[in-house]
Amino acid sequence: MSLSSHHLDISRISSPILHGAKPGIDTGQMSVTPLSPAIGAIVSGINLAQPLTSEAENRLRELLLRHQVLFFRNQTITPREQRDFAQHFGPLHLHPIYPTVAEAPEIIVLDTEQNDLKDNALWHTDVTFSQTPPLGAVLAARHLPPSGGDTLWASATAAYDALSDGMKQRLEHLTALHDFTHSFPLSRFGRTEAEKEKWLRTREQLPPVEHPVIRIHPETNKRAIFVNEGFTTEVCGLEIEESAALLRFLFQHLSKPEFSVRWTWQEGDVAFWDNRATQHYAVDDYRPHRRIMHRATILGDRPFGPDITQQQKH
Numbered sequence: 001m002s003l004s005s006h007h008l009d010i011s012r013i014s015s016p017i018l019h020g021a022k023p024g025i026d027t028g029q030m031s032v033t034p035l036s037p038a039i040g041a042i043v044s045g046i047n048l049a050q051p052l053t054s055e056a057e058n059r060l061r062e063l064l065l066r067h068q069v070l071f072f073r074n075q076t077i078t079p080r081e082q083r084d085f086a087q088h089f090g091p092l093h094l095h096p097i098y099p100t101v102a103e104a105p106e107i108i109v110l111d112t113e114q115n116d117l118k119d120n121a122l123w124h125t126d127v128t129f130s131q132t133p134p135l136g137a138v139l140a141a142r143h144l145p146p147s148g149g150d151t152l153w154a155s156a157t158a159a160y161d162a163l164s165d166g167m168k169q170r171l172e173h174l175t176a177l178h179d180f181t182h183s184f185p186l187s188r189f190g191r192t193e194a195e196k197e198k199w200l201r202t203r204e205q206l207p208p209v210e211h212p213v214i215r216i217h218p219e220t221n222k223r224a225i226f227v228n229e230g231f232t233t234e235v236c237g238l239e240i241e242e243s244a245a246l247l248r249f250l251f252q253h254l255s256k257p258e259f260s261v262r263w264t265w266q267e268g269d270v271a272f273w274d275n276r277a278t279q280h281y282a283v284d285d286y287r288p289h290r291r292i293m294h295r296a297t298i299l300g301d302r303p304f305g306p307d308i309t310q311q312q313k314h
């Protein structure tokens with residue numbers, strides 16, 4: 001079942017975590033430890049390789065909306081089990097560029113020896129170059145360097161909340177362009193004839209798309225800043241210098257430590273994030289060691305902002 005079909009109002013979720021429970025308190029089988037008020041929680045007492053009960057599925061939905069990124073330790077899941085877990089929250093995305101796992105093409109491979117992962121060492125929200133960017137993603141650590149290779153996530157709703165009223169109003173009705181070529185340039189992703197052909201096909205199928213600068217979360221109704229360094233190229237209707245200055249400010253603001261959590265991976269770790277409310281950054285500090293991650297990406301809705309009427313949302 002798709003998470004997006006539930007349209008939960010977070011203020012109405014009855015949950016010990018939402019109502020100020022102490023870190024680590026047992027909530028049925030699962031135990032939840034928030035990492036900061038803004039973002040992040042460790043969830044234990046669940047085996048992601050097992051089929052989820054509908055109760056566990058609903059609980060994870062609530063926790064995802066509340067904490068925006070969930071971390072699970074000591075998991076031993078195969079790529080197929082990772083796909084099956086992710087599919088509980090919606091249909092999965094097939095990435096146009098990244099290589100995938102043979103037995104589960106919904107799982108993309110992020111491997112320093114297979115692809116150039118510099119693209120992920122900047123703040124980004126996944127696949128915002130699409131009309132309907134993902135709802136979220138499930139990332140499993142497969143091979144880690146001896147040290148380094150952390151990932152940071154930032155809460156775009158906490159970043160929005162911290163803006164002044166004047167800035168909020170200024171941003172309220174703006175839109176911006178998102179373009180996959182910004183992070184996937186032909187010079188790096190078109191090195192062979194086959195790659196070049198794939199890139200040109202993708203370029204045709206995925207022209208730049210316009211999204212609201214302030215996105216309203218379809219389930220919590222919270223506002224989030226919805227521009228990212230990875231794919232946002234310009235704010236529509238502004239002069240180039242104005243657009244560049246505004247984006248620079250927003251990118252810098254979003255990346256403040258107050259809105260973010262930094263995760264140091266261990267073998268068996270899995271992260272599950274809400275792509276509608278967060279950005280992330282994979283720290284590229286472990287070369288020449290190898291790092292391999294597997295990602296399942298859950299399809300999402302078309303983003304809408306304050307200007308879009310209820311009818312246009314779907």
Ligand SMILES: O=C(O)CCC(=O)C(=O)O
Binds near residue numbers: 120281295
């Ligand atoms: O490798 C990581 O830690 C994060 C990967 C990433 O940035 C992505 O999947 O978009």
